[in-house]
Every structure is written in C-alpha cells, then in structure tokens.
Amino acid sequence: MISVIVPLYNKELFVAQTIHSVLNQTFDHFEILVINDGSTDSSLEVVSTIKDERLRIISIENSGVSVARNTGIEHAKYDWIAFLDADDWWAPTFISDIKKAMNNFTNQFIFATGRSRVFNKETERYSHTFLPENGATEALNYFQxxxxxxxxxxxxxVVIHKNLFHENGYFKEGQLKHEDHDLWLRLCIENEVIFINKPLSFYRKTEADSASNSHYNASDFLLYLNTIKGVYDQLSETNKHYLKMYANRFTALTYLKNYKNYTSVERDTLNPFLNFFCEGNYRSAIRISRTLPFSIYPFLKLLQLKWKKER
Structure with missing residues (x-):
C-alpha cells in the first residue's frame, strides 16, 4: 500500500523513535525503506537492532538527501510513497487517516496532513487562513x-503516487537547499493537495539545524529560480498570480540576505530573475541595497512589518 522512505544520515539519537512511530501505526500495510546515506555515527547499528519484516535497509555512499530519497523511490514496491525524515515522527493514525482520505478522493495523487514543529520547549502547529477547519479534509491549491x-x-x-515522479521528475540531486520545495512546485502544476487538518506529523526543529540560518549559495538559488520560472510558464493565469506573489517575496528576501557573498558574475546571473519576479517595495529594497556598502538584511524584519499588506 505505502512505501515509507526514511533518508538516514547521522541521526543515532532519533532514528529509533522515527521508525517505531511507523511500526506503531494503526494501519499496517506498509514497508519502511531506510536509506543509510553513509552515516558515520551508530545510526545504522541502531536501525539494525529493530527486527520487523516490513523494514528494509539500503546503504549507499554519502550522496545527500535527494539521492537517498530518490534511491528509496526507485526501490519502493508500492505505488504510494511517503517520506519521513530520520528525526521526525508520526502520530499512530497518520497512515489510516491518509487511507481514509484516499478512499474519499479517489482521483487525487498528493495527500498531506497537519504538521507541528517541535522546538526544545514548545510545539508549534502549522496553521493557515486557507486550511480546512480543524479535523476536516479538503483539496488545497498549493500556489494559493x-x-x-x-x-x-x-x-x-506527505504521501504521493509514484507516477507523479515519473511525470514531473525526482528530487534534484546536488541541490543542497529547497530541494523539497523545488519538487513540490513541479508536482503541483496540475495537482491539488488533499489536506487532512489533524496534527499527525511532527518535525523536530532546532536553531542549530535550521536551513534558514545557513548561507544559500548562488548555484542552488539559481536552480530553484529556474524551477520557479519553468513552473510559472505552465500555470493558469490565476496560479501565475499566486506564484508571482510568492516569488516576489522569496526571491527578494533571499537575495538581500545572501548577495554580499555572491560574486559579480553570480549577481549578474541572478538579475533576470530579480527583474522578472521582484516588484514594489521588494524591488526598491534591492535597488537601494546596491548603493550601500553593508547588507540591509538585519533590518528586514522591520521592513516586513511595513510590507505586510502585500502578503
């Protein structure tokens, strides 16, 4: 029914909880594929102590999370693919609630549940104006x-039908950041997301491992912007409007945070995307930043409050 893919790299403290959260599901027709991505700690030994015929371990040389996830997709024996990072976990009814939604939305191919970010001292549940009521399941427009x-x-x-990867591509190997967002954009060009608004997935979040705190290299940024532009060209006018709202904000803020680390050649390569996507206050901020000897990113939180009406 569902192949659960767990990419594993040096998560010895957490991976047992992750796997047991799947083994303890109320719906038991699944397999777990742990893709050991060249772990150098005792992660592999921890997984090897868990004995269950539904668990398979595939070891590869360290190649990055995209290669690990793609390896799992290629080895999956079921048509439905679920992803679960090796330090995250599911509530016991995650799969059974997904299965119920599949029975009610038989022509859909992307299913997702509510999720919560778990910090050291608090848990923050994902919320949004456009989500269904608490406990309800509805089709969502990803771009909106x-x-x-x-x-x-x-x-x-998320649980995704395997055919969508064949049609829209896999995770981009070598892309270090936003490799997941890159894929979701491509998968959602012609597909809605069936969203179950229950807190069923838990994402461990710490300041130390936050991707938002790390430098975004220009090559990764360019890869993602190329995907955004390619997706934009395939959308309806309504969804183009939604995607441009996202790209306006994302492109400007990411550039302003990182551009001091880019070479002049890298900035020139990014300019066509800045000119296409960035408008209004965001474009003005980029123009002003080019005249200053320092980065204006530390002031962006204040600016974002001022620009909130654009969102």
Missing part, C-alpha cells in the same frame, strides 16, 4: 497557499 505563507507539504507529512 504559498502566496501567503509556508507550503502545506514538507518532507515528513
């Missing part, structure tokens, strides 16, 4: 959601 806030999908709350 991201025009206002974070996407409804992450790498631990």
């Amino acid at each position: 959601i991201i025009s206002k806030y974070l996407p409804p999908i992450n790498s631990s709350n």
Whole structure:
C-alpha cells in the first residue's frame, strides 16, 4: 500500500523513535525503506537492532538527501510513497487517516496532513487562513497557499503516487537547499493537495539545524529560480498570480540576505530573475541595497512589518 522512505544520515539519537512511530501505526500495510546515506555515527547499528519484516535497509555512499530519497523511490514496491525524515515522527493514525482520505478522493495523487514543529520547549502547529477547519479534509491549491505563507507539504507529512515522479521528475540531486520545495512546485502544476487538518506529523526543529540560518549559495538559488520560472510558464493565469506573489517575496528576501557573498558574475546571473519576479517595495529594497556598502538584511524584519499588506 505505502512505501515509507526514511533518508538516514547521522541521526543515532532519533532514528529509533522515527521508525517505531511507523511500526506503531494503526494501519499496517506498509514497508519502511531506510536509506543509510553513509552515516558515520551508530545510526545504522541502531536501525539494525529493530527486527520487523516490513523494514528494509539500503546503504549507499554519502550522496545527500535527494539521492537517498530518490534511491528509496526507485526501490519502493508500492505505488504510494511517503517520506519521513530520520528525526521526525508520526502520530499512530497518520497512515489510516491518509487511507481514509484516499478512499474519499479517489482521483487525487498528493495527500498531506497537519504538521507541528517541535522546538526544545514548545510545539508549534502549522496553521493557515486557507486550511480546512480543524479535523476536516479538503483539496488545497498549493500556489494559493504559498502566496501567503509556508507550503502545506514538507518532507515528513506527505504521501504521493509514484507516477507523479515519473511525470514531473525526482528530487534534484546536488541541490543542497529547497530541494523539497523545488519538487513540490513541479508536482503541483496540475495537482491539488488533499489536506487532512489533524496534527499527525511532527518535525523536530532546532536553531542549530535550521536551513534558514545557513548561507544559500548562488548555484542552488539559481536552480530553484529556474524551477520557479519553468513552473510559472505552465500555470493558469490565476496560479501565475499566486506564484508571482510568492516569488516576489522569496526571491527578494533571499537575495538581500545572501548577495554580499555572491560574486559579480553570480549577481549578474541572478538579475533576470530579480527583474522578472521582484516588484514594489521588494524591488526598491534591492535597488537601494546596491548603493550601500553593508547588507540591509538585519533590518528586514522591520521592513516586513511595513510590507505586510502585500502578503
């Protein structure tokens, strides 16, 4: 029924909880594929102590999370693919609630549940104006959601039909950041997201491992912007509007945060995307930043409050 893919790299403290959260599901027709991505700690040994015929371990040389996830897709024996990062976990009814939604939305191919970010001292549940009521299940327009806030999908709350990967591509290997967002954009060009608004997926979040705190290299940025532009060209006018709202904000803020680390050649390569996607206050901020010897990113939180009406 469902192949659960767990990419594993040095998560010895958490991976047992992750796997047991799947083994303890109320619906038991699944397999777990742990893709050991060249772990150098005792992660592999921890997984090897868990004995269950539904669990398979595939070890590869360290190649990055995209290669690990793609390896799992290629080895999956079921048509439905779920992803679960090796430090995240599911509530016991995650799969059974997905299965119920599949029975009610038989012509859909992307299913996701509510998710919660778990910090050291608090848990924050994902919320959005466009989500269904608490406990309800509805079809969502992915592009409408991201025009206002974070996407409804992450790498631990989604189940996708395998055919969509054949039609729209896999995770981009070598892409270090936003490799998941890159894929969701491509998969949602012609597909809605069936969203079950229950807190069923839990995402461990710490300041130390937050991708938002790390430098976004120009090559990764360019890869993602190329995907955004390619997707934009295939959308209806309504969804083009939504995607441009997202791209306006994302492109400008990401550039302003990182551009001091880019070479002049890299900036020139990014300019066509800035000119296409960035408008209004965001475009003005980029123009002003080019005249200053320092980065204006530390002031962006204040500016975002001022620009909130654009969102």
